[in-house]
Amino acid sequence: MYEKERSTKETQITVKLDDKKSFKESSISTNVGFFDHMLTLLSFHSELYLYVDANGDNEVDDHHTVEDAGIILGQLLRELYVEKESYQRYGSYYIPMDESLARVVLDLSGRPHLNFQAEFSKEKVGAFDTELVMEFFNALSMNSRMTLHVDLLKGGNTHHEIEAIFKAFARSLKAALQESKSGVPSSKGVIE
Numbered sequence: 001m002y003e004k005e006r007s008t009k010e011t012q013i014t015v016k017l018d019d020k021k022s023f024k025e026s027s028i029s030t031n032v033g034f035f036d037h038m039l040t041l042l043s044f045h046s047e048l049y050l051y052v053d054a055n056g057d058n059e060v061d062d063h064h065t066v067e068d069a070g071i072i073l074g075q076l077l078r079e080l081y082v083e084k085e086s087y088q089r090y091g092s093y094y095i096p097m098d099e100s101l102a103r104v105v106l107d108l109s110g111r112p113h114l115n116f117q118a119e120f121s122k123e124k125v126g127a128f129d130t131e132l133v134m135e136f137f138n139a140l141s142m143n144s145r146m147t148l149h150v151d152l153l154k155g156g157n158t159h160h161e162i163e164a165i166f167k168a169f170a171r172s173l174k175a176a177l178q179e180s181k182s183g184v185p186s187s188k189g190v191i192e
Helices: 033-046 063-082 131-144 158-177
Strands: 002-007 011-018 027-029 049-056 090-097 100-107 113-117 147-154
Touching (some): 027 033, 049 063, 063 131, 063 158, 090 158, 113 131, 147 158
Parallel strands (some): 027 049, 113 147
Antiparallel strands (some): 002 011, 090 100
């Protein structure tokens, strides 16, 4: 079990991550309903246990909560993969969500980079600002030190667009974390 807390003047967040699925069901509460839904999907489709308890300055907006959750989750993912004796390193997945289609390709390389190509149909899903999707994945990729390419290939309903991205990310992450028979997945013999 990996665990971190972050406490600032803007947010107080605790995140726990477990790749052993030692708990039956993830527990996610950020006070941002749509984001809770996306993190639940991420947990389910990556087969990672996720506990998130966040209290932020949501009276301002949801930016700090979403970004800080990405920071902590990224740090925990980094701890998870560098402590593994072996893993596949690369993952890619296409996910359709009705009329929408997303592709995510990632590399647990130790080299942080985000290429985010998604224009959402609307600026909000309910009260959730869709621009926060990129903020979350930027924080996550930088702090996990992964290379991450996110492409929304076909759009439609904004909820479906974002859901396809989160599910594609989760499935790509699941593939990248799978055990490898070749040990450290680098010809250098190390991923830093």
